[in-house]
Amino acid sequence: MFETSAVVAVSGEACVGCRQCVAVCPADALSMEGRQAVVDESACVGCFKCVEACAPFGAISVVRDPNPRVLTVPAEEYSQPEVDELCRRARLSPDAKVCVCTGTSAAEIAAAVLAGVEEPEQLTLATGVRSKCGMWCLTPTMRLLAAHGVEVTRPYNDRRLYPDGCTDVAIWTIPDDVADKYPEYRLRENLAAVESGLALNSPTPWFPDVQPGQDLDGNPA
Numbered sequence: 001m002f003e004t005s006a007v008v009a010v011s012g013e014a015c016v017g018c019r020q021c022v023a024v025c026p027a028d029a030l031s032m033e034g035r036q037a038v039v040d041e042s043a044c045v046g047c048f049k050c051v052e053a054c055a056p057f058g059a060i061s062v063v064r065d066p067n068p069r070v071l072t073v074p075a076e077e078y079s080q081p082e083v084d085e086l087c088r089r090a091r092l093s094p095d096a097k098v099c100v101c102t103g104t105s106a107a108e109i110a111a112a113v114l115a116g117v118e119e120p121e122q123l124t125l126a127t128g129v130r131s132k133c134g135m136w137c138l139t140p141t142m143r144l145l146a147a148h149g150v151e152v153t154r155p156y157n158d159r160r161l162y163p164d165g166c167t168d169v170a171i172w173t174i175p176d177d178v179a180d181k182y183p184e185y186r187l188r189e190n191l192a193a194v195e196s197g198l199a200l201n202s203p204t205p206w207f208p209d210v211q212p213g214q215d216l217d218g219n220p221a
C-alpha cells in the first residue's frame with residue numbers, strides 16, 4: 001500500500017526531447033508530444049526517477065500531488081484462498097512486504113494479478129509496488145506474474161525492468177548440472193537451507209507451507 005504525496009512537472013522550455021525520463025518511468029506516466037515530454041499526473045507515483053534522469057537539463061521538478069491516491073488492493077476485495085495459492089506458487093509468503101519502500105505485500109500484488117492486471121506498470125498503479133527504489137520488489141513482482149502464467153517481454157534496453165527481474169531466477173531454479181559444475185558456490189547446500197527454513201531467502205521469503213523434501217504440490221522432491 002502506498003499513498004502518493006508528490007508528482008512531477010515538466011518545464012517545456014528546459015526540455016530538449018531526449019526521452020530519458022520516459023525510459024525510466026515505472027508507471028508509464030511520461031510520454032512525448034513531439035519533442036516535448038509531458039506527464040500524466042494521475043499516473044505519476046512520485047518516484048523521482050525521471051528527475052534523476054533529467055538532471056543534466058533540470059527540466060523536471062517535484063510538486064505536491066493535487067489529488068493524493070491510495071494505491072492498494074484491500075483484503076476484503078479479494079479471495080484469500082486464491083491469493084494464498086498464487087503466492088505459494090511464487091514461493092512467497094502472502095504477508096511478506098515484498099516492497100520495502102512502500103510496504104506492499106505479496107498478497108496485494110497477487111490479488112491485482114488475479115484481477116487481470118498483467119503489466120508491471122499497471123501493478124505499480126494498482127498496489128504501489130515499484131513506486132520508490134524498485135530494487136527489491138521487481139523480482140517478486142515478476143515471480144507472481146510468472147506463477148500466474150504471464151510472460152513479460154521487453155526490449156533488452158528497457159530501463160524500467162532489469163534482466164534479473166524478467167525471469168524466474170532463484171536458487172531453486174538452478175539446474176543440477178550447474179550446481180554440480182560449481183560446487184564451490186554450495187548451491188545445493190544453500191537450497192537445502194532455504195527449504196528447511198534455516199535461511200530466510202529475504203526479501204522474498206520461503207513460503208512456510210513448503211516442507212523440506214517436497215515440491216510445491218506436496219509430492220516428494
Ligand code: SF4
Nearest residue numbers: 015016018019021054
Ligand atoms: S529527460 Fe528531461 S530533457 Fe529529456 S525528454 Fe525528459 S524532460 Fe525533456
Ligand code: SF4
Nearest residue numbers: 025044045047048050
Ligand atoms: S518517473 Fe516517477 S516521478 Fe517521474 S513521472 Fe514517472 S512515476 Fe512520476
